[in-house]
Amino acid sequence: MITIDTISKKYGKTEVLNVQSIEIPTGQSFGLVGNNGAGKTTLFNILLDLIRPTTGAVTNNNIVVSQSEDWKNFTGSFIDESFLITYLTPEEYFDFVGDLRGMNKADVAKFIAQFDEFFNGEIIGKKKYLRDLSKGNQKKAGIIAALMGNPQVVILDEPFANLDPTTQIRLKQIIKKLTENREITVLISSHDLTHVTEVCERIVVLDKGTVVKDINTSPETLKELESYFAL
Numbered sequence: 347m348i349t350i351d352t353i354s355k356k357y358g359k360t361e362v363l364n365v366q367s368i369e370i371p372t373g374q375s376f377g378l379v380g381n382n383g384a385g386k387t388t389l390f391n392i393l394l395d396l397i398r399p400t401t402g403a404v405t406n407n408n409i410v411v412s413q414s415e416d417w418k419n420f421t422g423s424f425i426d427e428s429f430l431i432t433y434l435t436p437e438e439y440f441d442f443v444g445d446l447r448g449m450n451k452a453d454v455a456k457f458i459a460q461f462d463e464f465f466n467g468e469i470i471g472k473k474k475y476l477r478d479l480s481k482g483n484q485k486k487a488g489i490i491a492a493l494m495g496n497p498q499v500v501i502l503d504e505p506f507a508n509l510d511p512t513t514q515i516r517l518k519q520i521i522k523k524l525t526e527n528r529e530i531t532v533l534i535s536s537h538d539l540t541h542v543t544e545v546c547e548r549i550v551v552l553d554k555g556t557v558v559k560d561i562n563t564s565p566e567t568l569k570e571l572e573s574y575f576a577l
């Protein structure tokens with residue numbers, strides 16, 4: 347369970363986030379949508395203790411994320427390419443992350459082999475540094491690294507952005523598989539209403555830093571969101 351309790355974030359006098367309360371039960375697939383600047387990345391950064399809120403606290407499985415690092419053992423995330431070590435090759439990076447997650451090289455190789463199709467021959471064995479991969483391929487590497495070591499919580503900021511259509515479809519399959527047993531809590535932000543309604547059972551809409559909708563996804567949700575954003 348993740349709890350977001352009276353979180354606000356101010357830069358100077360400007361408040362960019364003000365969320366009273368969100369509880370995300372274990373195993374929920376949670377989608378966060380909102381226009382540019384709505385506060386999605388700010389909220390995810392606070393969940394990952396990358397920025398500190400002005401008020402309030404986040405707990406991840408009863409651990410206050412700003413008070414202990416223990417939540418990092420069961421939480422995988424990819425926000426942007428700053429999560430990568432760009433002077434490493436993807437293989438070196440996966441080994442590095444795997445080591446942090448208690449995996450040996452054989453475990454890592456076995457895990458990575460599952461994503462051959464997703465990588466589409468562009469990541470592994472190319473003898474390229476991560477910094478020399480395209481933005482989309484960097485993102486693919488970062489997303490898969492976030493899934494290493496059986497995390498109980500996965501947080502992905504705009505995972506579909508910059509990916510080609512084939513990869514977006516493959517990513518949806520990966521996320522659906524991840525969430526099918528309702529054991530892993532998955533948080534995704536996205537501008538793609540179709541994708542997010544397809545993979546998330548709950549959608550929260552942020553507008554100017556506040557929650558304006560909190561929807562249990564149903565066959566009507568896509569239409570509801572489309573008409574909301576069309577206004």
Ligand SMILES: Nc1ncnc2c1ncn2[C@@H]1O[C@H](COP(=O)(O)OP(=O)(O)OP(=O)(O)O)[C@@H](O)[C@H]1O
Binds near residue numbers: 381383384388389
């Ligand atoms: N370091 C900072 N200093 C000042 N303002 C900031 C800072 N970081 C973020 N902001 C502001 O906070 C607001 C929320 O930004 P955030 O990146 O969380 O939005 P977002 O919903 O992720 O947007 P997008 O869809 O464009 O990625 C924006 O107005 C942004 O300019």
